[in-house]
Amino acid sequence: DAGVIQSPRHEVTEMGQEVxxxxxPISGHDYLFWYRQTMMRGLELLIxxxxxxxxxxxxxxxxxxxxxxxxxxxxTLKIQPSExxxxxxxxxxxxxxxxxxxxxGPGTRLTVL
Amino acid sequence: xxxxxxxxxxxxxxxxxxxxxxxxxTVSGLRGLFWYRQDPGKGPxxxxxxxxxxxEKEKERLKATLTKKESFLHITAPKPEDSATxxxxxxxxxxNAGKSTFGDxxxxxxxx
Numbered sequence: 001d002a003g004v005i006q007s008p009r010h011e012v013t014e015m016g017q018e019v020x021x022x023x024x025p026i027s028g029h030d031y032l033f034w035y036r037q038t039m040m041r042g043l044e045l046l047i048x049x050x051x052x053x054x055x056x057x058x059x060x061x062x063x064x065x066x067x068x069x070x071x072x073x074x075x076t077l078k079i080q081p082s083e084x085x086x087x088x089x090x091x092x093x094x095x096x097x098x099x100x101x102x103x104x105g106p107g108t109r110l111t112v113l
Numbered sequence: 114x115x116x117x118x119x120x121x122x123x124x125x126x127x128x129x130x131x132x133x134x135x136x137x138x139t140v141s142g143l144r145g146l147f148w149y150r151q152d153p154g155k156g157p158x159x160x161x162x163x164x165x166x167x168x169e170k171e172k173e174r175l176k177a178t179l180t181k182k183e184s185f186l187h188i189t190a191p192k193p194e195d196s197a198t199x200x201x202x203x204x205x206x207x208x209n210a211g212k213s214t215f216g217d218x219x220x221x222x223x224x225x
Contacts (some may be wrong), residue, residue, distance in 0.1 A: 004156075031211050043157070043200065043215040056212055091156050098211045099144045099204045104156030 004105035025094030136201035
């Protein structure tokens with residue numbers, strides 16, 4: 001398997017623009033996680049899905065953030081409108097079962113000017 | 114609230130100089146403790162899972178141990194290629210059993 005795939009790898013945008021990050025989990029994995037990593041706050045869980053259903057979105061910072069998982073092989077994290085403080089590396093991870101090892105993608109480095 | 118604290122924040126070693134990284138946790142009902150390695154510009158990479166106090170896992174120069182309050186990652190005779198940030202994470206029993214709480218990591222630098 002190719003592992004978790006994320007796109008784009010780098011995104012530079014201007015404040016106020018919409019940003020969409022994409023993730024393809026490992027085939028057969030039932031859980032999908034979105035994280036944000038910054039120097040100040042470390043690795044933070046934003047939201048996670050089980051069998052395409054959102055389970056916990058308490059880490060989503062505000063209404064500007066939304067995530068969807070329309071099928072087992074694709075998820076998106078959308079920020080609208082984006083702000084400079086959203087600049088971070090966003091990781092997607094997937095796991096086979098609950099409380100199992102999470103496999104991380106390479107991340108998307110987002111810069112909002 | 115579940116808490117995970119890693120120490121030290123940064124560690125500089127000479128090649129061959131063994132040491133340990135610490136991960137202390139305060140959770141209600143530990144289900145598993147995970148160690149990951151993260152290289153610059155990459156996602157965390159899984160190293161070990163520990164489930165119960167007294168458990169130990171080894172891989173090459175790394176050995177992870179677990180007690181009821183903390184975990185140690187022992188590095189024996191490290192090499193420069195062991196330089197990375199090491200993250201620990203906990204998962205708990207209950208409603209959000211699929212959710213991981215990560216520590217802030219220890220950045221290890223091994224000088225040749």
